[in-house]
Amino acid sequence: MSSRDKILAKIAQNQPEFSALPDLKGLGNVYESPAQQFKTILEGIGGKVIEFSDWSEIKAFVHEHFDSNARITSTLPELADIAELDWVDNDPHTLENVDFTIIRGHLGVAENSAIWITESLLKQRVSAFIPQYLAIVLEANSLVSSMHEAYTQIGMEEYGFATFLAGPSKTADIEQSLVLGAHGARGLTVFLKV
Amino acid sequence: MESKVLEHSKASEVFNKDKERVGWHDETLWFVRSKRDKAAHNIPDWELLRSTASNIKHNVLSNMHDYLVEFEKNALANGVHVHWAADAEEHNKIVHGIIAKHGVTRMVKSKSMLTEECHLNDYLAKNGVEVIDTDLGERIVQLRDEPPSHIVLPAIHLKKEDVGETFHIHLGTEKGNKDPQYLTEAARHHLRETFLTRKIALTGVNFAVAQTGEFVVCTNEGNADMGAHLADVHIACMGFEKLIPRREHLGVFLRLLARSATGQPITTYSSHFKKPREGQEMHIVIVDNGRSTQLGREDFRNSLKCIRCGACMNTCPVYRRSGGHSYHNAVAGPIGSILAPNLDMRKNADLPFASTLCGSCSNVCPVKIDIHDQLYKWRQVIVKEGYATTSKKLGMGAMTFTLSNPAIYQTGGKVGRWFMRNIPFVVNNGLNPWFKNREMPEPPKESFREWYLNNKKS
Numbered sequence: 111m112s113s114r115d116k117i118l119a120k121i122a123q124n125q126p127e128f129s130a131l132p133d134l135k136g137l138g139n140v141y142e143s144p145a146q147q148f149k150t151i152l153e154g155i156g157g158k159v160i161e162f163s164d165w166s167e168i169k170a171f172v173h174e175h176f177d178s179n180a181r182i183t184s185t186l187p188e189l190a191d192i193a194e195l196d197w198v199d200n201d202p203h204t205l206e207n208v209d210f211t212i213i214r215g216h217l218g219v220a221e222n223s224a225i226w227i228t229e230s231l232l233k234q235r236v237s238a239f240i241p242q243y244l245a246i247v248l249e250a251n252s253l254v255s256s257m258h259e260a261y262t263q264i265g266m267e268e269y270g271f272a273t274f275l276a277g278p279s280k281t282a283d284i285e286q287s288l289v290l291g292a293h294g295a296r297g298l299t300v301f302l303k304v
Numbered sequence: 305m306e307s308k309v310l311e312h313s314k315a316s317e318v319f320n321k322d323k324e325r326v327g328w329h330d331e332t333l334w335f336v337r338s339k340r341d342k343a344a345h346n347i348p349d350w351e352l353l354r355s356t357a358s359n360i361k362h363n364v365l366s367n368m369h370d371y372l373v374e375f376e377k378n379a380l381a382n383g384v385h386v387h388w389a390a391d392a393e394e395h396n397k398i399v400h401g402i403i404a405k406h407g408v409t410r411m412v413k414s415k416s417m418l419t420e421e422c423h424l425n426d427y428l429a430k431n432g433v434e435v436i437d438t439d440l441g442e443r444i445v446q447l448r449d450e451p452p453s454h455i456v457l458p459a460i461h462l463k464k465e466d467v468g469e470t471f472h473i474h475l476g477t478e479k480g481n482k483d484p485q486y487l488t489e490a491a492r493h494h495l496r497e498t499f500l501t502r503k504i505a506l507t508g509v510n511f512a513v514a515q516t517g518e519f520v521v522c523t524n525e526g527n528a529d530m531g532a533h534l535a536d537v538h539i540a541c542m543g544f545e546k547l548i549p550r551r552e553h554l555g556v557f558l559r560l561l562a563r564s565a566t567g568q569p570i571t572t573y574s575s576h577f578k579k580p581r582e583g584q585e586m587h588i589v590i591v592d593n594g595r596s597t598q599l600g601r602e603d604f605r606n607s608l609k610c611i612r613c614g615a616c617m618n619t620c621p622v623y624r625r626s627g628g629h630s631y632h633n634a635v636a637g638p639i640g641s642i643l644a645p646n647l648d649m650r651k652n653a654d655l656p657f658a659s660t661l662c663g664s665c666s667n668v669c670p671v672k673i674d675i676h677d678q679l680y681k682w683r684q685v686i687v688k689e690g691y692a693t694t695s696k697k698l699g700m701g702a703m704t705f706t707l708s709n710p711a712i713y714q715t716g717g718k719v720g721r722w723f724m725r726n727i728p729f730v731v732n733n734g735l736n737p738w739f740k741n742r743e744m745p746e747p748p749k750e751s752f753r754e755w756y757l758n759n760k761k762s
């Protein structure tokens with residue numbers, strides 16, 4: 111008998127009597143202003159929220175924070191004049207020296223400021239992790255209150271990879287001192303389109 | 305590990321030699337515990353969330369066979385290779401087989417307590433494969449040739465001076481520089497180079513979804529993602545109890561995990577891996593290693609609900625004052641003490657006694673495992689099976705632990721001394737120094753004293 115069959119047989123023999131799944135009704139807060147909650151939480155974990163209505167505002171942000179030889183990548187055609195867009199089919203290792211990446215997110219969760227991003231928006235899975243700094247463009251009306259609402263929206267959506275991303279990469283492994291920028295992006299800016 | 309293990313009580317005596325450090329360790333973990341409390345209190349539906357999570361896990365235990373078959377079917381359809389390992393040795397062989405097939409001798413790994421349980425690194429080293437752990441805490445202890453002392457905070461027993469010295473020796477940082485920012489930056493550079501040059505990445509699994517065949521890996525650092533998305537081969541190893549039924553259940557567990565672990569609203573990255581990326585190969589290794597036996601032990605099966613948040617360790621007065629290494633098991637603390645005897649009852653007979661049965665662990669557990677009840681029940685099993693008598697004085701092990709560890713037990717001051725002079729084994733009486741300034745847990749069903757009186761004859 112293979113290990114698989116042995117393991118499964120023993121489990122079948124040892125598992126307790128069937129117990130039904132609970133339902134998920136009644137779980138999750140509903141926030142009056144998801145945007146406010148989202149902002150408070152994200153700032154609490156080291157991220158930043160900037161509301162914008164015109165793409166020129168993002169461009170101005172980039173000019174202000176990065177000098178002309180910084181490598182800036184994006185997936186947004188709206189930002190073609192300030193960022194590379196033609197990296198998406200390259201070997202992911204070539205993103206190693208990216209300073210700033212601007213991508214889109216599907217939805218944001220107010221209770222924990224996590225942003226849902228699937229492979230279709232990342233283009234390269236590593237694109238949200240490898241740059242020194244990351245920005246995510248989010249529609250203000252895509253904010254939901256809780257993780258439960260988020261998963262209801264996600265439903266059975268098909269993807270190869272997806273992530274909930276909340277704030278910059280961090281660690282507190284040295285004497286519980288919080289340091290931003292462990293292995294992923296050192297900073298996260300969320301551009302909230304209003 | 306072949307070397308002789310020190311009983312928990314002896315090992316904690318060693319740990320307690322440095323009083324200042326013990327006090328610091330205690331306070332640091334209590335600080336993490338307080339952050340957890342704050343995060344929990346910010347969620348009005350916290351208790352409902354806990355009981356829902358516990359009930360979902362109960363359903364999983366009761367339907368494990370079918371969920372595993374469903375998970376396997378879906379993962380295969382997603383283009384993922386699925387392997388099954390009956391024990392640690394088979395797990396290690398499978399992983400090595402994949403590495404060998406690709407003709408590679410170096411691998412990056414993100415945190416996986418399962419691979420610690422299986423001693424994978426040692427096995428691979430013996431077979432000529434170099435493994436670099438990429439979680440900062442794990443990398444620190446790996447450079448020091450130590451095991452992690454905590455499942456979430458692997459280097460919690462070390463001070464920044466220790467890390468500075470370790471990095472100075474191994475990574476060439478300035479001598480004497482102990483600034484966490486500086487040291488983290490040094491590790492970032494060192495590990496970035498590693499991520500960019502390794503062809504195989506191994507990760508753990510936090511949750512595996514039967515309905516979709518996907519699995520979720522949670523990190524704050526981004527190391528699992530950096531490894532997996534840059535490697536040609538991704539190996540994910542999981543104990544079979546990581547299964548959850550449906551994708552929507554992730555909402556429940558992701559809300560609980562980080563809040564319970566560190567008081568964060570969620571980990572920075574909760575990555576859902578469903579299919580290999582184009583050109584990549586993805587493997588899942590499903591491991592039993594005693595879990596199916598534990599599933600059959602009615603009194604102990606709930607331990608398989610554990611989501612490895614570490615909250616029971618952070619709150620445990622014994623863990624905080626004896627350190628993770630004194631448990632001589634990959635998973636330390638209260639949960640480790642109920643998992644370990646299942647793996648090896650003789651070797652781990654001391655662990656269920658490394659507790660005051662105060663119940664604080666059960667109170668914080670996000671999946672409501674009756675941890676202190678199980679510790680109590682293990683004591684009975686261990687005494688009955690004769691492991692207590694062969695191991696010297698273990699019949700009185702509970703008392704031995706407290707009495708031989710005055711440094712742990714006696715926090716000093718009048719109350720502590722009074723306590724030591726009188727009845728050191730009565731637990732929940734408000735005079736126990738463990739409880740000073742602590743949230744009072746529910747009392748255990750049978751007091752320590754009752755247990756002692758009932759069992760000392762056997």
Ligand code: SF4
Pocket residue numbers: 564609610611612613614615616617639665668669670671672673675
């Ligand atoms: S037993 Fe509960 S509290 Fe302890 S690590 Fe597991 S889930 Fe967390």
